[in-house]
Amino acid sequence: MAVELQEISRFGYPAIHVVADRSMPLQVKFSVSIPGADRIHYVNEQDVLVVLSRLPFETWQRLRAVHFNDKSWGKRTLGYVNLGRRDIALCALPPRMGLSNALVRGQAPERFGGIRGGKWSVLAVRRFMLYDVLLHELGHLQLIDEHASSSRLKFAREKQAQAFAMEWCNRLWSKPFAHSDPVHNPPSPEELASVLSQSQGVQV
Numbered sequence: 234m235a236v237e238l239q240e241i242s243r244f245g246y247p248a249i250h251v252v253a254d255r256s257m258p259l260q261v262k263f264s265v266s267i268p269g270a271d272r273i274h275y276v277n278e279q280d281v282l283v284v285l286s287r288l289p290f291e292t293w294q295r296l297r298a299v300h301f302n303d304k305s306w307g308k309r310t311l312g313y314v315n316l317g318r319r320d321i322a323l324c325a326l327p328p329r330m331g332l333s334n335a336l337v338r339g340q341a342p343e344r345f346g347g348i349r350g351g352k353w354s355v356l357a358v359r360r361f362m363l364y365d366v367l368l369h370e371l372g373h374l375q376l377i378d379e380h381a382s383s384s385r386l387k388f389a390r391e392k393q394a395q396a397f398a399m400e401w402c403n404r405l406w407s408k409p410f411a412h413s414d415p416v417h418n419p420p421s422p423e424e425l426a427s428v429l430s431q432s433q434g435v436q437v
């Protein structure tokens with residue numbers, strides 16, 4: 234539901250006029266650092282907000298901030314969470330890259346619109362960043378054992394975070410989502426056909 238927030242300034246007219254949508258995750262802050270070399274941020278605040286708005290509030294209620302930073306250390310790190318499990322970082326990456334090495338058992342590159350061993354389209358990398366990396370990092374924010382002595386035991390660890398990501402990716406992609414950006418749905422048959430023909434072109 235859209236809510237209009239108005240603040241009347243001392244001059245008598247609205248100083249701030251914001252249309253806020255209470256269904257959107259307003260409390261989450263974002264920061265962006267400018268990447269070095271030719272690295273780019275594949276996803277942005279709006280992309281992340283769409284994903285969050287599709288998830289139950291309980292799954293991201295701990296989330297305080299998302300940082301688009303440049304700490305991928307030679308593309309080995311795509312994203313991570315801070316020690317307090319309240320902040321998520323999504324890392325800048327090279328402009329042309331493949332992510333086959335980042336896949337776990339049970340994931341095929343085609344699921345995201347990528348190809349095994351080759352460079353992925355920007356759309357495929359973005360899809361992976363949002364519907365695997367971001368969901369995985371949100372997985373790490375899930376409280377597993379509230380009474381555990383350390384945060385390492387309190388919150389979801391690697392396997393549980395990845396299981397969370399894959400389960401939510403399946404659920405969100407199980408039916409079409411009305412959005413103009415194809416990143417929020419699995420690749421269409423046309424996109425996959427185009428990816429396949431390009432990969433065959435490379436091999437010839």
Ligand SMILES: [Zn+2]
Pocket residue numbers: 369373390391394
């Ligand atoms: Zn992890």
